[in-house]
Amino acid sequence: MSEALNCPACGGPIERRNPGILTLVCAHCENVVYWDEEGVRAAGFKSALTEGFTRLFRDAVGQIADKRVRVLGRVRYRHPRGFWDEWYVAYDDDTLGWITEDDHELAIEEPGRREDFHRARVGDRFDHQGTTWHVEEVGEAECIGVEGELPDVYALGELYRFADASSVDGRSTLAIEYDEEPPVVFRGRWVPVGAIRLECDKRGGGNEAIRARPEHVARTVQCPNCAAPLRVADEATQLRTCDSCDSRLQLSETDARVVGRKAPGAPDFALPLGQRFRWKGHDYEVAARLRWAESDDSSDTGDHYLLYHPVAGSLWLDSYERAWTLTWSAHAAPPADVAGLRVGSTIRTGDGQSWTKDDHGVLVLAYVDGALPWVAEVGDRVAYVEFSGGGNGVYEVVSDRDEVSFGAGETISPAQLREATGRTDVSAQAAGIKAHTRKSVAMYLVKVAFAAGVVHVLAIVGLALNEREVLREKFSASDLESEVLSSPFEAQRGEVIEVGVSAPTLNNAWMAMDVGLVNAQERVVHVTDAEASYYHGVDQGERWSEGSSRGVVWLRAPETGSWRILLHAVSGALESTSSSTNEHDATLEVEIGGRPGAGLFGGLICCAIGVLVGGWGVTKLAEDDD
Amino acid sequence: MSGFLRFVATAFYLLLTIGVLAATWRAPNIEDADEPEGISIREGGNTNTFFGVWRTHSGGGLAGGK
Numbered sequence: 001m002s003e004a005l006n007c008p009a010c011g012g013p014i015e016r017r018n019p020g021i022l023t024l025v026c027a028h029c030e031n032v033v034y035w036d037e038e039g040v041r042a043a044g045f046k047s048a049l050t051e052g053f054t055r056l057f058r059d060a061v062g063q064i065a066d067k068r069v070r071v072l073g074r075v076r077y078r079h080p081r082g083f084w085d086e087w088y089v090a091y092d093d094d095t096l097g098w099i100t101e102d103d104h105e106l107a108i109e110e111p112g113r114r115e116d117f118h119r120a121r122v123g124d125r126f127d128h129q130g131t132t133w134h135v136e137e138v139g140e141a142e143c144i145g146v147e148g149e150l151p152d153v154y155a156l157g158e159l160y161r162f163a164d165a166s167s168v169d170g171r172s173t174l175a176i177e178y179d180e181e182p183p184v185v186f187r188g189r190w191v192p193v194g195a196i197r198l199e200c201d202k203r204g205g206g207n208e209a210i211r212a213r214p215e216h217v218a219r220t221v222q223c224p225n226c227a228a229p230l231r232v233a234d235e236a237t238q239l240r241t242c243d244s245c246d247s248r249l250q251l252s253e254t255d256a257r258v259v260g261r262k263a264p265g266a267p268d269f270a271l272p273l274g275q276r277f278r279w280k281g282h283d284y285e286v287a288a289r290l291r292w293a294e295s296d297d298s299s300d301t302g303d304h305y306l307l308y309h310p311v312a313g314s315l316w317l318d319s320y321e322r323a324w325t326l327t328w329s330a331h332a333a334p335p336a337d338v339a340g341l342r343v344g345s346t347i348r349t350g351d352g353q354s355w356t357k358d359d360h361g362v363l364v365l366a367y368v369d370g371a372l373p374w375v376a377e378v379g380d381r382v383a384y385v386e387f388s389g390g391g392n393g394v395y396e397v398v399s400d401r402d403e404v405s406f407g408a409g410e411t412i413s414p415a416q417l418r419e420a421t422g423r424t425d426v427s428a429q430a431a432g433i434k435a436h437t438r439k440s441v442a443m444y445l446v447k448v449a450f451a452a453g454v455v456h457v458l459a460i461v462g463l464a465l466n467e468r469e470v471l472r473e474k475f476s477a478s479d480l481e482s483e484v485l486s487s488p489f490e491a492q493r494g495e496v497i498e499v500g501v502s503a504p505t506l507n508n509a510w511m512a513m514d515v516g517l518v519n520a521q522e523r524v525v526h527v528t529d530a531e532a533s534y535y536h537g538v539d540q541g542e543r544w545s546e547g548s549s550r551g552v553v554w555l556r557a558p559e560t561g562s563w564r565i566l567l568h569a570v571s572g573a574l575e576s577t578s579s580s581t582n583e584h585d586a587t588l589e590v591e592i593g594g595r596p597g598a599g600l601f602g603g604l605i606c607c608a609i610g611v612l613v614g615g616w617g618v619t620k621l622a623e624d625d626d
Numbered sequence: 627m628s629g630f631l632r633f634v635a636t637a638f639y640l641l642l643t644i645g646v647l648a649a650t651w652r653a654p655n656i657e658d659a660d661e662p663e664g665i666s667i668r669e670g671g672n673t674n675t676f677f678g679v680w681r682t683h684s685g686g687g688l689a690g691g692k
Contacts, residue, residue, distance in 0.1 A: 523664025
């Protein structure tokens with residue numbers, strides 16, 4: 001049920017379509033009008049807002065995610081890192097709610113509810129209504145403008161503290177406004193920017209649209225210092241460096257003011273401002289360039305490029321040690337205190353993805369130019385923790401005193417970089433993977449190879465412990481030459497009988513043996529052969545040796561019972577190929593439970609090679625770091 | 627890229643370990659009895675001639691040459 005009135009400021013007709021509306025901006029004179037117990041009155045100030053990133057507008061009708069909405073009004077707040085818009089909307093089921101538009105991200109929020117709530121701090125983690133939340137940002141917001149119809153009285157300049165949290169799985173939002181006690185809590189969910197489909201976007205316009213959705217137009221501001229016209233593409237820009245006089249300008253809704261000068265001597269960035277970067281069908285442009293240095297080593301630097309697209313939003317392109325990564329905002333949270341984890345540790349973010357820690361540290365801003373959505377200053381510090389995983393995926397946690405943000409993304413190959421920028425000079429210098437990621441991979445190799453080695457050692461030890469010697473018997477050379485039957489020993493059905501014959505006097509000679517397994521009835525159930533040969537010498541001054549003076553075979557006991565070994569041996573020297581005599585005494589060693597373990601020893605050598613190669617990689621990369 | 631390298635390292639050592647353990651457990655060079663009924667060691671008249679007689683009949687055995 002609507003109510004027709006006249007604007008107390010200009011007399012123009014205004015319509016209040018919902019009795020819950022307490023603030024309305026006159027469409028004719030842009031004066032703000034309040035309703036209270038005494039009736040309608042002018043607030044005494046005008047409010048004109050620039051377009052938001054989504055370019056939603058009052059009375060826009062359409063679909064946002066799974067909800068059909070009509071936009072009623074908007075409140076814009078400024079906070080230390082920029083501004084955000086709260087769009088007040090009516091759903092087609094006659095309920096009301098908010099759509100938050102902050103730095104190219106959208107969230108659908110339910111109407112707020114006053115609840116007892118603690119004062120949240122950045123990084124806090126708490127449970128609320130069955131969900132675990134992670135506080136991403138706290139700060140003080142100032143109302144800087146209103147538009148359309150709103151359910152409360154808003155005063156320009158009004159300040160209140162706020163905290164923004166995300167569910168650890170990155171799907172839901174929780175905004176807490178500490179404007180009075182108890183605070184108002186808004187619960188919602190993140191939706192992609194592409195989830196907005198307005199009637200007026202349809203071909204030929206929609207019947208319900210009162211105007212077309214505005215096209216994105218970069219605005220131009222004039223440098224207050226040198227009067228140069230400056231193009232500002234991103235409507236969220238707060239800082240712009242003048243291309244002509246290097247002044248640092250802080251932008252507001254209506255003006256630009258000089259807040260300093262750009263640091264002298266632009267670093268040798270690989271990409272210029274305005275560089276096109278084509279990614280997933282969108283032509284982004286480099287809007288800002290930042291050079292960061294490690295807090296403990298100012299020569300260890302990396303470059304961050306802010307990429308802006310008027311529809312797709314913004315991305316960060318990072319270059320460090322010739323490796324390039326592309327990241328975008330994410331809200332799935334890591335476990336607490338990831339900075340304290342060792343490099344190579346594995347974590348799982350709230351959305352179930354697994355990541356391996358690559359690096360952490362503190363960065364100090366050394367240089368910035370272009371246009372940024374916050375006022376950055378040389379000397380600003382941020383802590384970071386970097387992870388990799390899932391093919392070429394990357395995940396990062398970046399934090400300062402007031403905000404912790406998460407980024408997800410991927411490593412960019414030199415070929416992708418060439419395709420995105422069209423520049424071969426940059427891609428030719430690019431590497432596919434960061435040095436500290438290589439170090440992390442090398443450390444991972446050490447760990448995996450070591451773990452596999454431990455399994456091999458355990459298997460070898462297990463086999464050795466499982467073995468038991470059941471017979472050790474010496475035979476003379478002549479006994480062996482004429483066949484000899486050993487003393488009896490016991491073995492269970494299926495047990496492995498290791499029959500070893502050691503002839504320690506073998507010296508550049510061989511011994512060939514016939515081995516028979518004899519049961520208690522003195523019947524030979526299996527016949528096989530074994531060989532021992534040992535050669536050594538000196539070749540070109542190098543000593544060499546090969547072979548072994550011990551021959552071994554493994555037999556499986558066909559039955560439980562008493563067994564004996566029937567043994568016959570002949571031996572020969574050096575190159576002789578046949579013999580009917582034996583020159584060497586030998587010891588028969590029978591063990592039960594043994595298994596041929598050469599494969600285990602071979603595997604163990606592979607594991608040792610992995611540990612050595614990985615360890616060498618870690619050491620080498622650490623030396624390169626130094 | 628790093629994830630791929632980790633995957634390769636994990637797969638290599640996992641397969642190596644499983645393969646070696648399986649090969650050790652199955653141990654193809656453990657020989658089962660090939661004469662379940664057995665042959666008397668008295669074959670040929672006395673214990674000193676078993677392998678000679680067996681070799682003659684089967685063509686096996688190493689005694690007499692490598």
